[in-house]
Amino acid sequence: MPEKKLIYLDNNATTPLDPRVLEAMLPYFTQHFGNAASRNHPFGWAAEGAVDTAREQIADLIGADPREIIFTSGATEADNLAIKGVAEMYKRKGNHIITLETEHKAVLDTCKKLEKEGCEVTYLKVQRNGLVDLKELKAAIRPDTILVSIMFANNEIGVVQPMKAIADICAENKVLFMSDATQAVGKIPVNVKELGIHIMAFTGHKMYGPKGVGVLYVSRKGPRVKVTSQMDGGGHERGMRSGTLNVPGIVGMGKACEICKNEMEADAERLEKLRDKLETELMKMEEVVFNGHLDYRMPHMTNLSFKHVEGEGLMMTFNQNIALSSGSACTSASLEPSYVLKALGLGDDLAHSSLRISLGRFTKEEDIDFAIEAIRNGVNHMRELSPIWEMFKEGIDLDSVQWSEH
Amino acid sequence: MAYSEKLLDHFKKPKNVGTLNKDKKNVGTGLVGAPECGDVMRLQIEVDEESGVIKDAKFKTFGCGSAIASSSLATEWLKGKTIEEAASIDNMDIVEELELPPVKIHCSVLAEDAIKSAIKDYQDKNGL
Numbered sequence: 001m002p003e004k005k006l007i008y009l010d011n012n013a014t015t016p017l018d019p020r021v022l023e024a025m026l027p028y029f030t031q032h033f034g035n036a037a038s039r040n041h042p043f044g045w046a047a048e049g050a051v052d053t054a055r056e057q058i059a060d061l062i063g064a065d066p067r068e069i070i071f072t073s074g075a076t077e078a079d080n081l082a083i084k085g086v087a088e089m090y091k092r093k094g095n096h097i098i099t100l101e102t103e104h105k106a107v108l109d110t111c112k113k114l115e116k117e118g119c120e121v122t123y124l125k126v127q128r129n130g131l132v133d134l135k136e137l138k139a140a141i142r143p144d145t146i147l148v149s150i151m152f153a154n155n156e157i158g159v160v161q162p163m164k165a166i167a168d169i170c171a172e173n174k175v176l177f178m179s180d181a182t183q184a185v186g187k188i189p190v191n192v193k194e195l196g197i198h199i200m201a202f203t204g205h206k207m208y209g210p211k212g213v214g215v216l217y218v219s220r221k222g223p224r225v226k227v228t229s230q231m232d233g234g235g236h237e238r239g240m241r242s243g244t245l246n247v248p249g250i251v252g253m254g255k256a257c258e259i260c261k262n263e264m265e266a267d268a269e270r271l272e273k274l275r276d277k278l279e280t281e282l283m284k285m286e287e288v289v290f291n292g293h294l295d296y297r298m299p300h301m302t303n304l305s306f307k308h309v310e311g312e313g314l315m316m317t318f319n320q321n322i323a324l325s326s327g328s329a330c331t332s333a334s335l336e337p338s339y340v341l342k343a344l345g346l347g348d349d350l351a352h353s354s355l356r357i358s359l360g361r362f363t364k365e366e367d368i369d370f371a372i373e374a375i376r377n378g379v380n381h382m383r384e385l386s387p388i389w390e391m392f393k394e395g396i397d398l399d400s401v402q403w404s405e406h
Numbered sequence: 407m408a409y410s411e412k413l414l415d416h417f418k419k420p421k422n423v424g425t426l427n428k429d430k431k432n433v434g435t436g437l438v439g440a441p442e443c444g445d446v447m448r449l450q451i452e453v454d455e456e457s458g459v460i461k462d463a464k465f466k467t468f469g470c471g472s473a474i475a476s477s478s479l480a481t482e483w484l485k486g487k488t489i490e491e492a493a494s495i496d497n498m499d500i501v502e503e504l505e506l507p508p509v510k511i512h513c514s515v516l517a518e519d520a521i522k523s524a525i526k527d528y529q530d531k532n533g534l
Contacts, residue, residue, distance in 0.1 A: 308468060310444055316417060316471040328470070329444050337444065349441035385423055385474060387448035387466035388441055403440035404519075 007367045009324045011206075011360030012155050012183060012301060017252070018208035018361070024255040025210065028248040036245045037236060047247045054254025061257040062200070063191035064217050070237045071250055074214035075182040078201035079106040081216055081241060082178050085227025086147045086199070087114050090176070094144030095119045098137065101343040102126050102159075103151050106201075107180055111149075120144075128345050129293035130159030134169065141173045148177050152184035152200075156327065156340040156356055157292035158301045160184065167196030176225060182206055186260035187298060188268065192217055198225050204249065208361055209256030213249035216241070263361075271359045272299035274368045278357065279304070281372045285379060287392070289350060291341060301358035303327075303341075305350040308389040309382040314355065317378030322371055327354035409471065410505035416475035421482050424464040426450040434528025436520040445469030445513065447477050449520035451484055451492070453528055460484050460492060465520075472510035476500050476517040484521065493525055 008016070028050060036051045038044025055066040072078045087095065099111055101123045111121045122140045127133055132150060141148075148170050153160045163179065170177035178199035184190050185200075186207030192200055203214040218240065219225045226240075233242030279302045282288060287307035306314065311328030327338030329352060337351035346354075357371070383389040388398060409417075428435045432453045439446040445468060452462040463481035467474045479500055484492050500506070500514035528534075 308441075310469045310473075312470040313417075313468075313474055347442065348444070352441070352444040382468075385420060385466055386446075386468040387437065388446055388468050390425065390466060398441065403442075403446070404438050 005321045005370060007322045007363075007371060009322060009357050009359060009363065009367070009371060011363075012158075012356065012358035013325060014205045014211065015208045015360050016362060017210060018256060018259055020259060021209055021252045021255045025248045025252040028251050032247075034247075036247055037234065047245075050247060050251050050254075051245055054250045054257075057254035057258040057261075058215055061190075061261045062185060062202075062217060063193045065220060067238075068217050068220050070216040070218055070240050071245055072201075072214040072216055072241055073212055073246070074205075075104075075180065075201050075203035076106040076214075078203070078214045078216040079104070079180050080110050081227055081230050082199045082201055082218075083107065083110045083147065083149060084114065084230050085240070086176060086178065086225075087119055088228035089226050090146040094142075094146045096122070096142050096145040097147045097149065098122045098124060098140050098145060099149040100124050100126060100132060100151065102130065102154055102156075102340045103149070104155060104180055104182070107149055107151070126159075126343055129296075130154060130157050130291075130344055131293060131296060132161055132166065134162065134165055137166065138169055138173075141169070141175060145173070145175050148175055150177075150179055152179050152181035152190065153188070153298050154292075154340065155183050156338060157303045157344070158183070158298035158358075159293045160188065160296045160298060162296070163195045163197065170198075171196055176223070183298065186257065186264060187300060188264070192219070198223065199227070204253035204256055207256050207260050210249045210252040213246055213253045215253070267361050268299040271361075271363065274363060274365060275300055275302055275357075275359055277365075278302065278359075278368050278372055282375060285376060291344060291346065291350075291354060300360065301356065303354060303356045305341075305346070305354040306379045306382075307350070307353055308386050308392055309353050309379055311353055311355060314353075314375075314378050314382050317381055318374040322374055324358070325356040327356065328352045413472065413475045413504040413506070416478040416504070417471045420465075420474055420478040422462075422464050422478065422485075423466060425466065426452050426462065426464050431531055432528070434524040434526070434531065436523030436525075436527060438519045438523055439469070439516055441468065445473045445516060447473065447516050447520040449477060449480060449517070449524050451524045451528060453489065458488055460487050460489070469513065469516075470510070472504070472506055472513040473516060475504055476506070476513045477520065479503060480517045480521055489525055489528070492521060495521055 032046040034043030034047040036047040059066040185202040198219045200217040205211040289305040291303040311326030329337045341351040447467045449465045454461040463484040465477040467477045497514035497518040
């Protein structure tokens, strides 16, 4: 029996660890196992040295100073620390935060928690293409606004926000600008100083590094930003995040950043070509809708809705061989379709019909050829089964049908 | 989520996919669900007018794997049954047969609704 094909096209969920990263990490589990905070013996020095190197590699990728890198357990913790930490530290200045409806739950749920504790949060709507409306952002800023939190690139649709323009608006109004850059760092150029980002969260496992390690960049100059720690203990990470450092993870994240710095451009160029091929081929089918912005977007992914086909059912036609994601409610714990797609103004029917396909460093052209064929066959199979496809083909206006909601 | 072999079989090789002539007097059609909710089932029965037995059943479903398998199974069960027997099919029978996980029970409810709705359509057409 031939080996079963298994293709991973869900790199926005997590990426595989690059073998070079693993190699860099291994000595720090058994050989150099010291605590980076043990300042008085060679075991501690070795660990501290490795962490310092990683800090430099990470800072170098995002154009920061190594002292501006705060290690956390992941992007979710970094988002929490940033938003809660700013709300606490700057509460005398104000308690108003601005963010987007399409942010990751790590940002949205943190904001909701703060609302319960007395903060006011404005959730800006996005345009049909997923971009923030800069005029609305400007209009939302108030004298008591302390933070604008806008993601760099969206995890579901890949839309890249106009970071420089947002940063300029924040600077003019003397408001801190924080960004969840989880999907962007390591895949497209991100330079915090050039862009004017003051606080930024990202993680290792979306850029071929390990899970369980994340970073919060916190600006030290122009402005000097402080966040109140949310985890108390030994005062690690300049007092902003206590806890023994995850040295192997940090070494891995450093190595992952170094590789991304060197290979990001070539990776992006190659993946963009493959993505375009995939997208073009799939969009040759009838009734396929593209979700997002064709110009301002990540190079390695696409999000498409296949009308009159339900996403989870569609995925079941090929999920023995291909891994990807859907905005269908059936794939989420909440039984609600993707809130990101709904925020774009898509009807629930189109949100239920969507697939998110995200390529990565290890995706080959033959994988894409296989996926095109499998997805096409799946869509055709599901449409043959679909009563609403039949009705559409008969020319029935689906909006005029009296559906029985349940 | 791991699905049962039976469910996967009905999903991959669905039985009785198709369309019956809804204008025929002895055909009952049930259309339940809504595209916004992520599932729409159309289930049809064709009744033998002399014996009152369902001689054919067809479905088309827009929905997840469990919804498709539930409707495929329902059509299998309907064939050869009288209207009374068909009306007694309970959604929990489908849940048990396909080993549906709790979050998918609504798919079986929808299938039961589709059966009932098809029967009602047939009865209305025939003044029963």
